[in-house]
Amino acid sequence: xxxxxxxxxxxxxxxxxxxxxxxxxxxxxxxxxxxxxxxxxxxxxxxxxxxxxxxxxxxxxxxxxxxxxxxxxxxxxxxxxxxxxxxxxxxxxxxxxxxxxxxxxxxxxxxxxxxxxxxxxxxxxxxxxxxxxxxxxxxxxxxxxxxxxxxxxxxxxxxxxxxxxxxxxxxxxxxxxxxxxxxxxxxxxxxxxxxxxxxxxxxxxxxxxxxxxxxxxxxxxxxxxxxxxxxxxxxxxxxxxxxxxxxxxxxxxxxxxxxxxxxxxxxxxxxxxxxxxxxxxxxxxxxxxxxxxxxxx
Amino acid sequence: xxxxxxxxxxxxxxxxxxxxxxxxxxxxxxxxxxxxxxxxxxxxxxxxxxxxxxxxxxxxxxxxxxxxxxxxxxxxxxxxxxxxxxxxxxxxxxxxxxxxxxxxxxxxxxxxxxxxxxxxxxxxxxxxxxxxxxxxxxxxxxxxxxxxxxxxxxxxxxxxxxxxxxxxxxxxxxxxxxxxxxxxxxxxxxxxxxxxxxxxxxxxxxxxxxxxxxxxxxxxxxxxxxxxxxxxxxxxxxxxxxxxxxxxxxxxxxxxxxxxxxxxxxxxxxxxxxxxxxxxxxxxxxxxxxxxxxxxxxxxxxxxxxxxxxxxxxxxxxxxxxxxxxxxxxxxxxxxxxxxxxxxxxxxxxxxxxxxxxxxxxx
Numbered sequence: 001x002x003x004x005x006x007x008x009x010x011x012x013x014x015x016x017x018x019x020x021x022x023x024x025x026x027x028x029x030x031x032x033x034x035x036x037x038x039x040x041x042x043x044x045x046x047x048x049x050x051x052x053x054x055x056x057x058x059x060x061x062x063x064x065x066x067x068x069x070x071x072x073x074x075x076x077x078x079x080x081x082x083x084x085x086x087x088x089x090x091x092x093x094x095x096x097x098x099x100x101x102x103x104x105x106x107x108x109x110x111x112x113x114x115x116x117x118x119x120x121x122x123x124x125x126x127x128x129x130x131x132x133x134x135x136x137x138x139x140x141x142x143x144x145x146x147x148x149x150x151x152x153x154x155x156x157x158x159x160x161x162x163x164x165x166x167x168x169x170x171x172x173x174x175x176x177x178x179x180x181x182x183x184x185x186x187x188x189x190x191x192x193x194x195x196x197x198x199x200x201x202x203x204x205x206x207x208x209x210x211x212x213x214x215x216x217x218x219x220x221x222x223x224x225x226x227x228x229x230x231x232x233x234x235x236x237x238x239x240x241x242x243x244x245x246x247x248x249x250x251x252x253x254x255x256x257x258x259x260x261x262x263x264x265x266x267x268x269x270x271x272x273x274x275x276x277x278x279x280x281x282x283x284x285x286x287x288x289x290x291x292x293x294x295x296x297x
Numbered sequence: 298x299x300x301x302x303x304x305x306x307x308x309x310x311x312x313x314x315x316x317x318x319x320x321x322x323x324x325x326x327x328x329x330x331x332x333x334x335x336x337x338x339x340x341x342x343x344x345x346x347x348x349x350x351x352x353x354x355x356x357x358x359x360x361x362x363x364x365x366x367x368x369x370x371x372x373x374x375x376x377x378x379x380x381x382x383x384x385x386x387x388x389x390x391x392x393x394x395x396x397x398x399x400x401x402x403x404x405x406x407x408x409x410x411x412x413x414x415x416x417x418x419x420x421x422x423x424x425x426x427x428x429x430x431x432x433x434x435x436x437x438x439x440x441x442x443x444x445x446x447x448x449x450x451x452x453x454x455x456x457x458x459x460x461x462x463x464x465x466x467x468x469x470x471x472x473x474x475x476x477x478x479x480x481x482x483x484x485x486x487x488x489x490x491x492x493x494x495x496x497x498x499x500x501x502x503x504x505x506x507x508x509x510x511x512x513x514x515x516x517x518x519x520x521x522x523x524x525x526x527x528x529x530x531x532x533x534x535x536x537x538x539x540x541x542x543x544x545x546x547x548x549x550x551x552x553x554x555x556x557x558x559x560x561x562x563x564x565x566x567x568x569x570x571x572x573x574x575x576x577x578x579x580x581x582x583x584x585x586x587x588x589x590x591x592x593x594x595x596x597x598x599x600x601x602x603x604x605x606x607x608x609x610x611x612x613x614x615x616x617x618x619x620x621x622x623x624x625x626x627x628x629x630x631x632x633x634x635x636x637x638x639x640x641x642x643x644x645x646x647x648x649x650x651x652x653x654x655x656x657x658x659x660x
Contacts, residue, residue, distance in 0.1 A: 134338070137334075141338075142630050143590065143592070143634075146596065149611075150343065230463055234463060238597060253469070260469065260472065261478065268470075271470075275466070282457070282461055
């Protein structure tokens with residue numbers, strides 16, 4: 001009665017059902033929903049920054065000293081900086097650089113980190129495991145911020161180099177996470193069965209082990225978006241990341257710090273923007289962690 | 298029968314104890330070996346990074362007007378004319394003798410610079426670490442004890458704010474609020490200019506002034522520590538509070554606490570004697586990471602408070618592309634974290650009998 005098509009339809013239905021249940025569970029937690037709203041809001045402002053910001057041209061090297069250093073008002077809700085640029089517009093564009101930083105770093109980091117973790121976990125106890133995990137130990141010996149600072153310092157400071165430096169420091173966290181999961185799954189029956197029927201290594205790593213790690217990886221990525229954005233803003237803050245006139249939030253805080261305490265709005269609003277972004281990703285990540293009932297992250 | 302069993306049990310216990318001591322020693326030996334390997338790898342990593350840079354570090358140090366022969370001389374002096382693995386060998390053999398080369402900027406031996414700047418950061422980090430541990434655990438314990446009451450909610454909101462706020466933002470806010478608006482606390486350096494400086498014994502101003510009985514300097518130094526220390530501590534403190542809360546509220550519902558209650562043991566005793574110790578294990582295990590976070594953030598916070606420490610030295614070395622100093626700073630940090638992590642593991646082993654007894658019982 002039930003043909004191949006019928007089965008896939010049912011499978012699809014079941015998957016959809018799973019999503020709905022997960023969403024229901026997720027939406028019961030008001031904190032996670034707040035996180036999701038923050039993340040969506042920031043992403044929306046970042047994507048549509050040229051449309052929603054009142055003065056899109058202020059994101060670049062715009063100068064108008066006549067309206068410089070004005071406190072918050074109706075026409076400039078976050079005030080203006082020393083060059084007369086609208087801080088609200090620059091914050092919206094700043095979200096772009098923050099999100100880009102997080103997205104690019106994670107995109108570069110997750111695949112090598114996860115693959116190495118899977119391999120090390122599957123070959124647990126062999127020389128391959130030792131080599132991979134000892135190398136991650138080296139990278140994890142010093143906080144990522146410091147090694148990223150050291151690397152960016154020898155390169156020309158730019159957004160791209162900051163991304164490269166943070167990426168180079170970030171993959172071991174994924175290797176370590178996936179290693180822990182894979183090495184405990186490695187002796188489960190389903191892996192042994194796959195081995196017995198002669199499945200290829202590739203199949204075991206990516207079709208058997210990987211799907212069981214996805215929820216943990218996903219949760220970590222959500223939390224890490226926040227951390228990477230924090231580190232990126234710290235690099236810009238000391239002048240080793242984005243360079244003026246790029247409207248990076250960290251750079252804006254550093255610039256504004258020079259005008260404290262009289263022109264407090266120049267530093268404070270970008271600082272709050274960083275906090276809101278990081279808070280959003282953190283709450284969302286916590287929501288995923290509760291949803292998937294993960295403890296190891 | 299009971300009498301017959303007892304000696305046997307005691308005998309087994311003694312044997313176990315011996316094996317446990319062995320296992321702790323073996324654990325330590327393994328950790329030390331691994332640490333040496335990690336430090337070696339870190340040195341290769343940082344050396345490679347510091348030598349692949351585009352541009353000429355010697356030219357950068359001497360300036361564009363320096364004559365060519367001076368550049369050549371300095372390059373020879375620093376072995377920069379040799380292939381990179383020979384350079385590394387020179388650098389490593391120097392580093393093992395405590396000679397980390399010459400700073401390209403201050404023109405002094407890097408190790409002398411580091412010796413001069415480390416105590417200030419150490420003092421700050423220890424101060425921040427104490428604030429973090431005491432307040433973090435206390436807040437977590439209160440939140441966990443009064444779960445879902447208003448205190449708990451306030452602490453949870455606070456800990457979210459603490460976790461997501463970069464420490465340099467705290468630093469800026471504190472400078473603004475306490476330094477300028479309220480004018481309560483000093484925001485620059487380690488001591489006020491009018492204070493007689495205590496002689497340098499340990500380099501930690503608080504201890505030096507305490508030992509020499511210079512209480513004016515002691516008070517002043519403590520006041521100077523508050524703002525940078527709290528800016529550094531707030532983030533990890535929030536993390537600690539969250540973890541302590543979770544583990545206390547977990548352990549609170551366990552059977553042994555219920556039975557302690559049913560025996561009529563007063564709540565305070567249960568809290569401090571039975572609840573706190575096992576709940577400390579997860580908080581202490583992440584303290585190594587938190588301490589690393591404190592030192593990493595000191596790189597930014599020392600800049601804001603003009604704190605004459607190791608981290609400010611490090612960031613200045615990075616901004617000036619002072620290769621030897623950058624490599625030395627990273628190596629010193631790596632060594633510090635390895636020591637901190639071994640200490641943390643030992644404390645956890647002391648707190649957790651399952652680990653102390655070789656992991657055989659708890660399973």
